[in-house]
Amino acid sequence: MIGRMQAVWVEGSNTLEPASVARRIPRAAAGKPPGPEPGGKVHGGGLALLVFTLCLCNGWAPQCFAQGQSLRLELEHRAGERPLQFNSFSLTNTSGTPLTVSRLDYLLSGLSLRRTDGTWLESRDWYAYVSPAAGRTSATIRSMPAEKFEAVRFHVGVAPAINAGDPNLHPADHDLHPQINGLHWGWSGGYVFLAAEGHWLAADRSTNAYSFHVANDENLMTVELPVQFDTAKDTTITLAMDMGSILDGTTRVDFAAQSSTHSRQGDALAGQLAKNIERAFSVVGVASDLFHPPAASPKTASLPAGTRSFDLRVAQRLPRPPLPEDNPLTKEGVELGRRLFFEKRLSRDDSLACAGCHQQPASFTDPGRPISLGVDGRTGTRNSMPLHNLVWADSFFWDGRVKRLREQVLLPIEDPLEMDQSLEQTMAKLRADAEYPGLFQRAFGSAGIDAARLGLALEQFLITLISQDSRFDRAIRGELQFTEQEKRGFELFVTENDPARGLFGADCFHCHGGSLFTNHRFANNGLDGEFQDTGRFQVTGDDADRGKFKTPSLRNVELTAPYMHDGRFETLEAVVAHYDHGVRPSPTLDPNLAKHLPGGLKLKDADRAALVAFLKTLTDRDFGQGAVNPP
Known part of the structure; x- marks a missing residue:
């Protein structure tokens, strides 16, 4: 509808x-x-x-x-x-x-x-x-x-x-x-x-x-x-x-x-x-035609017995968050999810927690690693994605294979290249622990530990990771002013590149516009002419999706190097250079990039530096610090 x-x-x-x-x-x-x-x-x-x-x-x-x-x-x-x-x-x-x-x-x-x-x-x-x-x-x-x-x-x-x-x-x-x-x-x-x-x-x-x-x-x-x-x-x-x-x-x-x-x-x-x-x-x-009225929307579930509502504070400059109606945020549920996020017993050899590949100082990415390592040092397949503002996402992973956060959090546990542990073994470990049975009962209002509740608790915690207090946000609030270089970078960011009309911007806003700095869609951004990793195609089987990957948010992008689904770029300067003159043509290349071929954007060195300066204004230095201290 x-x-x-x-x-x-x-x-x-x-x-x-x-x-x-x-x-x-x-x-x-x-x-x-x-x-x-x-x-x-x-x-x-x-x-x-x-x-x-x-x-x-x-x-x-x-x-x-x-x-x-x-x-x-x-x-x-x-x-x-x-x-x-x-x-x-x-x-x-x-x-x-x-x-x-x-x-x-x-x-x-x-x-x-x-x-x-x-x-x-x-x-x-x-x-x-x-x-x-x-x-x-x-x-x-x-x-x-x-x-x-x-x-x-x-x-x-x-x-x-x-x-x-x-x-x-x-x-x-x-x-x-x-x-x-x-x-x-x-x-x-x-x-x-x-x-x-x-x-x-x-x-x-x-x-x-x-x-x-x-x-x-x-x-x-x-x-x-x-x-x-x-x-x-x-x-x-x-x-x-x-x-x-x-x-x-x-x-x-x-x-x-x-x-x-x-x-x-x-x-x-x-x-x-x-x-x-x-x-x-x-x-x-x-x-003439008969109309079947749509089914009523599910009502938000009541809080589990004995729990307290968690007040998620989101600034009005961000969209109203679509909170899950069947998993209301509670202080007990969020706390359980936080503990589970740092729990190494979710992995086969008790060596790796979610936080191992999603570290708070790097906006919950794996800093410096193009591809994260799982148990026994096994190399994964793609770069670790940041974990901020997930409440607005409608699909997860680089290829969007999962639609709900509660389902996404369970897949790395069983992935042999990541935590390599069955959900059954994971539940057995948690049930045998002295504290987890009580934590689950307090979070859900009744006794019981299962995979569904594990997913719901992690979902609650991850939803609370809201990044909304960068220099950009403070400038929008009128608390500070951009430098001249940052202003120029912002101007380039929000201006199309259309030389015929005298416009020489960077065209970033098409995919990274809005207060979340992502459109949550999938795009082929010209990394390769031929694809070793076909991305979204692996999910849909549609040839039009070959080489397409989820558009990440640019919030905190200064902290999340290396970049792209395979971590090929080590610096923001390298990323900007790619979009300026390194885009490679292919049948599925996004139209907003394909229109710049064959010459590229041809930005001046000073403009590329200004663009990087603006991107760094999106860094939220305090993001996640108060929420993720390990238990």
Whole structure:
């Protein structure tokens, strides 16, 4: 589901005024990353089938509203008459240019319905994040009156008040939450309204990349379509959104001349794409349909008997944390998890604890080691990842093979290259200990030690490891000022590299934007042209995922050397040099890097040094010190 929220329907004319639910946030003085991003069109390209399922009762009465009748929006994306295939050169524009689509994400808001008398029934506080590649293909809106209508209208994008507000105030599961949609640049402010990225083939068959991000208030799009329907009965309205119309509409995109936009002031391409997007929608048909209401969300579990709630303090400049509803944080559970984190008896020979490869002074990484060593000095397969701000992660390990933290923590115990001990033997050791039976009983309210409880306790402890007090954070709070070099580094970090428009930034914000400095997605960042470690492909089996690895947060990056999944770079200077001129082409290379080939960023030496200086402002010197003293 892409949206499931209560919308307020109001009487209106032709004006849409979505209510503001967020406060205005200050802009960073050292530079502002580009705002929201656009989408793209392809001839025969993506056709998005939007399905509104209106589940209504017979009459506009209070009891009707109380029953929670719903309007449902579903989207099925297509390429012409065919389903849209991501990462496939199956699309061709009118100039004969073969294209792929690797990303198509956008925001809808302000749904309104025109009655037969010409007046409008307008929604307020209705938003939908659409991402077909992520399977976000439906939204639900409640409380529809029974009437006859002759048109629908909605925005692509969000109103200025929402665009300027603080996205971190939205609930963790809200479509406008930055961790949900990945279309907000956090401290820089502003949503990307539509983002389309992919590759295109030049006449010489060389592979190039495009990145179209339509954003900023002047590019807020409005779509109005005539369609007759009666909401006295269940109704499905199917709309089509044609990707081809976006790239090949009223204005055709010349990829050789303009393969990138981030909607900066005066960028004509962004405005042209916005007009194309408005014309990309059409009505397919109307039919009656039954809507099955979604299952109720699980309620947060009660605290175990005798436990005390753990107050997790998270600054408002970070997103609201999506705490696990079935594993509420308690002081007893967190303390048990902390002790288990330092417990060497979780390994076969009692020599290695979790803390052995995740050391607090290095932001819980293994400092100086490209690959960590397990029991008997066995060499693992990948670099040890940092353990901060995990509450916002939706997958774990470099390849994202696990979705829940409680499951992730158990795998190293049984891995023969790490702790090499069965969970059964681990439980036997803990049960035989004089203290652990009592600690588990106090944490969970009843006796018993098993693998599930082990995972839950470690999950609770790891969730509390929040890094949020770096020099960057203090500068945002106005407590200190950046040096001139740090300011320049920040400016480079949040500025795209687009020489045709006179922009010579480092383009870091695409993957590392926002207050968490990661988008939690997977990308091929050009380390190799051929892959010894295929990364995400080992999990999905999808060729489009070859060479892709999880994007790590840049918080505390100064402390976490060596870098990359294989620890190949020893210094931040080497990392910056890679992105400047060392990126290697391959079929799955991220479009935001591929667009810089073959010459690279060509940053000056002083700018590379400034970028490193800014990255060091993300270091939280006190992170984890108060939480991890071994028992």
